[in-house]
Amino acid sequence: MKTLEEILPRIKELDSMPSVPAIVQPLTALLRQNPDRVKLEKVVELVSYDSTIAAQCLRIANSPLFGRRNTETVRSAVIALGITRIEAIVLGSCVNRIVPHDKWAMDALTFWRHCLGCALVSSRLAKLIGYADPEKAYLAGLLHDLGILVNMVICAPEFRVGIQKAHESGIPLHSSEHQHLGFTHCQSGKILAEQWHFSSDVTAVIEHHHDVINATSACPLVAIIHLSDLLCRMRDLGYGYYEAMGVDLAGDAAWALLVESYPALVKMDLARLTMDIDGAMEEITNVVNAVFKPEPAVAR
């Protein structure tokens, strides 16, 4: 078992991994500007430099989940998706590349199905309750489990044991990590998120999505991601094993926290939201399969 202090230098090494796409830094810097000042052609140019990211943008823009628009060029994909969604794709792609193929301790497509599912449910939940920035919820949902990738890379043997034990006993992954690694993906993810200068609210989500009660900032966003994460894990969008638990979402502390700011939550039809997730499952799987598999060449 390692301590967080022991793994810190290894997390720092992740920053200089050659697999991190070269365009990420200039593109994220560009996207952080005031949206009114972002030059569309510059975004298109940067996205086009990276064939993986360009293909992901096209595939997501063409998915029924995002309105299916028969988008054929990077330019039209950028317009169709919008800048925040492009940022999510770029960061997702960047995050995906920190794990070498031989280090995946769980099925990569299962992991990304969970992350994309959480992103979609989070933005849906955000819209339903009137949260001001559903796109931020999408981004935070997509990246909330960054620390799992960190753990796969820097503590591979221990993490493998952790996930195997979670499979066997049906306990939540973070509980098993705590037992077998000595820390959870929330803690290691936070360190990398800070290192990569993720926004403070997304970092808060990464650190606190399993202990909402201890979040000191971005509390509504953390609560939205926490509930969406739970919901996904109960609807076959989890980590690929049976989590033996019953979840009373409306009895969860995160629910109570959200209700204070968003009274609309009380009247939300949770069963209907759940059945909508069931209905979208096939398409979520299709998108993840399309996005995280090798792609053909793309017209600019």
Added chain:
Amino acid sequence: METGIAKAAAQPQSQDLKDPAYLKIRDVVYQISGIYQPEEKLYLLASRCARRMSAVKASTPSEYLDYLTVRGNREAELRLLLNEITIGETYMFRSPAQLEALRNVVLPQILQAKSALGFKRLHLWSAGCSTGEEPYTLAMFLLEEKERLLSGWTFDILATDLNDNSVVAAKAGIYGEYALRSTPDVLRRKYFKAHDANHLQVGEELKSLIRFDRVNLNDDSKMTFLKGMDLIFCCNVLIYFDLSSKRKVMQHFYANLLPGGYLFLGHAESLYQVDDRFHLMHFPGAFGYWKPPLGYIGGGKK
């Protein structure tokens, strides 16, 4: 999770599915019955509507929507459509995710709570058991757990239906391949005997666990006395009730259940705006409605 028939149903042309009337029909069905179809599964609803549209000679979904909303016989038509929607849902081991939730989460929780009080007996109720597929599934499930989870426990199942013919058929327990299509061979051999070339009949071991009866869920005098249940299963029955009847039945179910007990509905059914005392509990691939024990303090709306 859709039914076998639903899977096999002809899929209407995608052009037809873009007709917004289908969404309106979906919403009408949901509002009145509680049965919901997500947008991605509208083709299932559309295929069921197609049969009824053909029967009433409605040429467009929009015209058929009128049959459900403004015409004089709309209640009867909705009932016929609901019959189409739920047809084919009556077979054994229809909801594996629900049984997994029972095995892994619900029963361990109930057994622990009852053991602490010195009880070792479980009471289940299949309310609206139709021709018996559900209670026999539960009986097989419980017997299969007798050496493991339920070691040292006894259990009984009450199976009721409004329809006399259904109760008679359920008691007889004779089933063809359709009802048995999800029943593993090992269980067929263990719990059934041959009836004729195409049918099996439930054996005495299963029958001895179940008490069949005719019960109208709207009958207060009978409902009041069905107390002490740990689990109630009521699949695709409440969808035919109006809102006030649903609420009354839910009040009874809540009283019929012991604290900590669960109510399970059909996989596409919702209790939204019908009853807010039950807690909606999510399990992997399934959900149930929970009557929390006395003193339960959730962090949420309750």
